[in-house]
Amino acid sequence: MSTECTEIHKITNSIGRHGFPFDETRIPLNGIYILFQKGEKAHGQDRIVRIGTHTGDHQLRPRLKQHFLSENKDRSIFRKNIGRALLKKQNDPFLQLWELDLTTRKAKDNYSQQIDFDYQQKIESQVSKYIRDNFSFGVFEVASKEERLEIESKLISTVSWCDECKPSSAWLGNSSPKEKVVQSGLWLVNELYKTPCNASDIEHLSRLIDG
Numbered sequence: 001m002s003t004e005c006t007e008i009h010k011i012t013n014s015i016g017r018h019g020f021p022f023d024e025t026r027i028p029l030n031g032i033y034i035l036f037q038k039g040e041k042a043h044g045q046d047r048i049v050r051i052g053t054h055t056g057d058h059q060l061r062p063r064l065k066q067h068f069l070s071e072n073k074d075r076s077i078f079r080k081n082i083g084r085a086l087l088k089k090q091n092d093p094f095l096q097l098w099e100l101d102l103t104t105r106k107a108k109d110n111y112s113q114q115i116d117f118d119y120q121q122k123i124e125s126q127v128s129k130y131i132r133d134n135f136s137f138g139v140f141e142v143a144s145k146e147e148r149l150e151i152e153s154k155l156i157s158t159v160s161w162c163d164e165c166k167p168s169s170a171w172l173g174n175s176s177p178k179e180k181v182v183q184s185g186l187w188l189v190n191e192l193y194k195t196p197c198n199a200s201d202i203e204h205l206s207r208l209i210d211g
């Protein structure tokens, strides 16, 4: 599998890189993002640590803002996972409360007695700082939703099957309470170990990225 994964790393490492703060006018309206993390290397390049996209039309910029800017773990599974690993690493019992989804009014009312919201906000700030200091990303445009989801799934599968993509011993994800994060070396729990890219998918990918 590593031939395809080497190619994917070569292609995605070559596209323009964004960090925080990013200029959203340089980010397409629809597409796929590839996250890289400080200290993580594979195939002699920066190792892909997460691949993501969006379903709704024109939601790529809002999606990236939910990860990097908006301090709400319940709107970003990526933020939730970073928080889980930070809390587990610190042996912080707040992890149990961090798991709760407070999106609905009802949930918020139900748990409001148990949750110290000032403390939760402190963790949100730590997550923001960690993400902004450690992650960069590349993006490429994919207009159709079906195509985005297919490419996302194949890229994730390819990287998850790859023997050469291993996290460093210092990787924060090693502290994740999510077995799939620890095992895969990716900030992901879905689309792992499914159908990977074949040679024609790689060709398609490089055409997409070359524009």
Ligand SMILES: [Zn+2]
Binding pocket: 002, 005, 006, 042, 043, 159, 162, 163, 164, 165
């Ligand atoms: Zn690989």
